[in-house]
Amino acid sequence: MASELIRLQDLVMEFGKDRVLNSINLSIEDKKFLTLLGPSGCGKTTTLRIIAGFQKPTSGEVYFDGQPITNLPPYKRQINTVFQNYALFPHLDVYDNIAFGLRISKLPEKEIDRRVGEMLSSVSLRGFENRKVSSLSGGQQQRVAIARALINRPKVLLLDEPLGALDLRLRKDMQNELKQIQQEVGITFVYVTHDQEEALSMSDTVVVMDSGKILQIGTPEDIYNEPANAFVADFIGESNILDGIMLEDYKVRFFDRDFECVDTGFEPNEPVDVVIRPEDIDIVPADPSKLCGTVTNVTFKGVHYDTIVDFKGFKWLIQTTEFHPEGSYIGIEIDPNEIHVMKRSEYSGMFGDYSSYSEEYYDITNMEEEAEEGAAE
Amino acid sequence: MKRRWLTAPYIVWMLLFTLIPLCIVIYYAFTDYTTGSFTFANITGILDYAAIFLRSIWLSVAATLICLIIGYPVAYAIAQCKPRTQRFLQLLIMLPMCMSFLLRTLAWVALLEDTGIINNLVTSLGLSPLPLIRNSGAVILGMVYNYLPYMILPLYSAISKIDPRLTEAAEDLGCNKSACFRKVILPLSMPGITAGITMVLYRPFPPFIFPRNSVRRALSWSAIS
Numbered sequence: 001m002a003s004e005l006i007r008l009q010d011l012v013m014e015f016g017k018d019r020v021l022n023s024i025n026l027s028i029e030d031k032k033f034l035t036l037l038g039p040s041g042c043g044k045t046t047t048l049r050i051i052a053g054f055q056k057p058t059s060g061e062v063y064f065d066g067q068p069i070t071n072l073p074p075y076k077r078q079i080n081t082v083f084q085n086y087a088l089f090p091h092l093d094v095y096d097n098i099a100f101g102l103r104i105s106k107l108p109e110k111e112i113d114r115r116v117g118e119m120l121s122s123v124s125l126r127g128f129e130n131r132k133v134s135s136l137s138g139g140q141q142q143r144v145a146i147a148r149a150l151i152n153r154p155k156v157l158l159l160d161e162p163l164g165a166l167d168l169r170l171r172k173d174m175q176n177e178l179k180q181i182q183q184e185v186g187i188t189f190v191y192v193t194h195d196q197e198e199a200l201s202m203s204d205t206v207v208v209m210d211s212g213k214i215l216q217i218g219t220p221e222d223i224y225n226e227p228a229n230a231f232v233a234d235f236i237g238e239s240n241i242l243d244g245i246m247l248e249d250y251k252v253r254f255f256d257r258d259f260e261c262v263d264t265g266f267e268p269n270e271p272v273d274v275v276i277r278p279e280d281i282d283i284v285p286a287d288p289s290k291l292c293g294t295v296t297n298v299t300f301k302g303v304h305y306d307t308i309v310d311f312k313g314f315k316w317l318i319q320t321t322e323f324h325p326e327g328s329y330i331g332i333e334i335d336p337n338e339i340h341v342m343k344r345s346e347y348s349g350m351f352g353d354y355s356s357y358s359e360e361y362y363d364i365t366n367m368e369e370e371a372e373e374g375a376a377e
Numbered sequence: 378m379k380r381r382w383l384t385a386p387y388i389v390w391m392l393l394f395t396l397i398p399l400c401i402v403i404y405y406a407f408t409d410y411t412t413g414s415f416t417f418a419n420i421t422g423i424l425d426y427a428a429i430f431l432r433s434i435w436l437s438v439a440a441t442l443i444c445l446i447i448g449y450p451v452a453y454a455i456a457q458c459k460p461r462t463q464r465f466l467q468l469l470i471m472l473p474m475c476m477s478f479l480l481r482t483l484a485w486v487a488l489l490e491d492t493g494i495i496n497n498l499v500t501s502l503g504l505s506p507l508p509l510i511r512n513s514g515a516v517i518l519g520m521v522y523n524y525l526p527y528m529i530l531p532l533y534s535a536i537s538k539i540d541p542r543l544t545e546a547a548e549d550l551g552c553n554k555s556a557c558f559r560k561v562i563l564p565l566s567m568p569g570i571t572a573g574i575t576m577v578l579y580r581p582f583p584p585f586i587f588p589r590n591s592v593r594r595a596l597s598w599s600a601i602s
Contacts, residue, residue, distance in 0.1 A: 087542040101550040
């Protein structure tokens with residue numbers, strides 16, 4: 001069975017008065033693909049840099065294979081990093097970049113040649129040995145960066161938003177490739193990203209972070225289907241988040257209606273957040289026994305229609321393959337399995353209403369993220 | 378491309394003040410000063426000055442090396458500071474360059490002279506004055522002092538351009554601090570080293586005479602330049 005390889009214990013990181021990490025506890029299992037996911041400035045990169053050894057935490061301890069390594073310099077750790085924007089050595093060609101780590105450990109030149117050759121094949125860069133790194137495309141530089149790190153046969157590979165600079169198509173290809181590489185070499189990957197889709201499709205374990213805290217740790221399915229709070233629900237995919245009251249086990253009330261659900265363990269009449277994913281809602285003909293509303297906006301998205309429905313002033317996003325024109329009065333049905341009840345948190349009431357829905361919501365969020373990225377650099 | 382005629386003034390300028398004077402120099406190099414007939418005497422005559430040439434080359438090389446040895450750590454240290462501090466230190470390095478070369482040299486003369494500030498101090502202690510001026514050491518000191526900024530600035534600009542993530546990458550791949558310097562920082566600051574050496578090495582050739590000879594010589598030389 002998988003065993004623990006890295007443990008972060010009560011990590012606190014302060015820059016001046018800024019508390020960037022607030023008591024991070026995390027256990028990273030051997031040979032797994034773990035992703036730190038969160039918005040810019042949530043502390044995910046700082047966590048990664050502490051594992052790599054570039055930064056010392058203000059307090060707390062990092063354990064590697066049971067041994068504390070908090071004060072060990074980076075060059076003594078069996079950990080290698082793929083940097084954001086790659087950080088390839090501009091004065092060396094592709095071959096020398098990849099061979100760098102082996103030359104430092106003074107391996108015989110014959111052995112180096114064999115391993116660089118192997119590595120070049122596995123990242124499909126044969127024939128590029130003597131190219132200048134500046135003459136390579138983003139995707140090729142990415143592969144050199146991965147090869148340069150993996151050739152040292154580390155126990156852990158850290159990846160800091162490695163696909164951030166690539167275009168969408170290339171990013172998808174590289175996602176598959178990275179996952180494949182991880183399974184082939186059979187080592188632990190710790191991956192940092194703010195792209196939830198990337199996190200869900202590649203990881204064995206996702207760690208959702210915000211403002212220096214871990215909000216949820218779980219498999220991609222857990223995180224998506226059972227978000228711990230309104231922030232996670234909103235950050236991972238699209239969600240309608242409503243105020244509700246948990247009347248008793250298996251019964252939740254919102255919009256003055258009682259709904260059956262599968263959640264238990266709340267106080268009677270406890271106020272809760274209710275999450276319903278847009279794709280889990282079925283549109284049915286209007287009927288007084290159902291929750292009914294008016295369609296205010298429809299956008300074709302290729303696979304489905306984004307349908308915004310107004311229920312007594314609260315707008316929901318519903319994703320369906322059927323078309324319901326603007327202005328039509330419709331009812332909805334929700335399967336008890338698809339109603340997720342969450343404890344109230346500091347994030348309650350901040351997310352989940354689609355009143356400000358715009359047809360370009362994807363573009364807008366992407367642009368914001370890019371602007372933040374720019375500012376962070 | 379279309380506006381090629383715009384380069385005309387530059388071409389005329391180069392012809393008048395670079396190409397033609399060069400031709401004149403070449404002409405005089407191979408003709409006799411009085412008769413105007415063809416001769417190699419001027420070329421073979423260089424040998425008479427060989428000793429002086431070699432000494433000035435040696436002094437230049439020595440001064441350049443000293444500039445590099447002092448300048449590199451200074452430039453490296455500046456590049457590690459906060460941006461504000463960097464700008465301030467850069468200003469400090471450039472400040473002496475705003476002052477006249479002559480004044481700076483005269484200040485050194487005032488310090489180093491047999492009856493200068495340092496030797497006055499020495500003699501007041503009852504010792505005999507030190508030979509501080511009119512020797513190779515004084516020449517090198519003067520050159521290092523005057524040309525150090527020309528070494529530091531290109532070095533600083535090359536070092537400050539090195540992405541700090543590259544040193545992190547090197548450490549990540551197994552380099553300790555000294556290997557990191559040898560394998561990454563030094564090769565990447567090579568352009569700055571070359572630029573610094575070029576600027577300092579060729580610069581001292583003309584004024585190799587300065588504090589070695591009398592103040593008056595230095596004065597007259599500076600007046601010409």
